[in-house]
Amino acid sequence: MLISVTRGTRKSDIMRSSTIYIIRRIVFAIAVIFAIIIFNFIIFRLLPGNPIDVLYGGKILTPQQMKMLYQQFGLNQPMWLQILIYIKNTLTGNLGISYTYSLPVSSILFNAIINSLILGTPALIFAILIGMWTGKIAGWKRNSQIDNVVTNISMILWSIPAYWLGTLLILLVMKTGIIPVSGMFTIGTIYPNFISELFDVLKHLFLPLITLTLVTFGSYTLIMRNSLLDVFDEDYILTARAKGVPEKVVLNKHAVPNARLPIVSMIAIHFGYLVGGLVLIETVFSWPGIGYTIYQAILNRDYPLLQGAFLIIAISVVLANFVADLIYLYLDPRIKYEKFK
């Protein structure tokens, strides 16, 4: 929690506590990533049989592939060495071979993650903007009719399973044939130029983007509303009102900028939630991102791919959290003054 500003703090102290803050976040991020790698190592070895049976069970492998896998897992080595080999492989991007696609997992995931970002980034931005806007209205007119409507709609949208909403939207627009409901490109199209390719992708992006935005923004609405209500209790708002500052100015210049701060930290916490929605929505719309890859991996029992996809998602979320922490530090000067244990 934030602590009030200490008077007479010297500049060097500020620098030092910012540095400590950043170092703490870096250490935490690295620790989590290592824990995820170790977790990934352990979980696929908890299953009976050796990892090759588990990961590639029932699949016909050539002797050459078999030899490669034995080498990759270091199966004739002691356990501690196997862990080290696994960490080294993971860190160097060697995530094994997906037998569904007969391609290295890392190259499949690289394309998938870019497609996921194309869908996830604008959805996150829209969700935050809509959430902050609606949350501002609800918090401003608290306990009014409009507050009730906004809060209830946010809660309902937030409760709707993303894949079901996606399905309904597909059923609604499919008959019209205006926008495509599946995939990222129109199959079999040869694009004359980049603009027409971009246009085609945008058309495919439309429905999944709307779905993801709809199921995500509600949580930001509620956070913004609550955050605004907290700010309204602060003395400086009372002061501003007492000074006769117009209500609109109190809202937009005094309250909203301060209410934005918790949003930044909440974006990070809700990032995992967005990723969950992404997995389900990509599946419904066959959007070839990381979530769709997970679905394919489940259907085909392609464990190396599943393992790799989880690793990449988890690491991305940890990194996104780290970036959010840095933004928080930049936006909130108070944190620089905070004393750390």
Place this chain on the structure above:
Amino acid sequence: MRNLNEFWAKYKKNKIGIVGLFIIIFFVLLSILAPILPIPSPTATTSQIDSPPSLIHPFGTNDLGEDMLSLCIWSIEISLITGIFAAIIIILIGLIIGMISGYYGGIIDEIFMRITDFFLVIPSLVLIIVITALFGANLFNVILIIGLLSWPTTARIVRSMTLSLKERQFIEAAKISNVPNFYIIFKHLFPNVFPVIIATGILNISGAIFTQASLVFLGVGNITDLSFGLLLHNAFEGGDIIGGFWWTSLFPGLFLTLIIIGFVFIGRSLEQILNPKRSE
């Protein structure tokens, strides 16, 4: 909130809470009464395949000719069981970790909270998908996995409540009088934390129902039990959407969403009543 009547008087005034309560009572009754309702057995097939809603089949039929209304009603059970039992596990772990962490502080707190942070950072749905894909072929495992991986938020709430309660006089007094720690936690801390944590528990029920349905929709978890996730999965994989058979997706999803919203409404109202700072 010692007085139950006083509590009910407040709850009655909360429109959202009453709506939620009615939704849940309706679905619980529907589920309990399923065997005696005048509906066909969920496994009874007819020759009417993929037929749209009609008087005989109000929700239509699926590709096996099974009655969708009956399938939807019989699916309620799995959602309720998953939600309630997973929430119990979440509350138990959340209470234990949160109270111990907040009460003892120091190194125990540090260790517990770093573990909590770890689970908070990792996208839980994806983690649950991976573990369920490997170990969770039945309902029991699915409940256990959801429960064991969804406690961090609850633990955080319990911890911060414990921290503020710890400063209160009755706990201080008990400490000075050399009352054993576990006795203080159980006799003084727990009764004060528990009522507020019920709201979180109800919200956990909706979260667990949501997660279980998502898992089965993706094809992992208890995919042999009749559930909303399974109905939606079958509709999606069977090409019902492309075929325009909207009823096989609309109705199961509607039931599922209503149950989730019912619990969310109840949970949010309880939160408002038990933690009134926000509401009035």
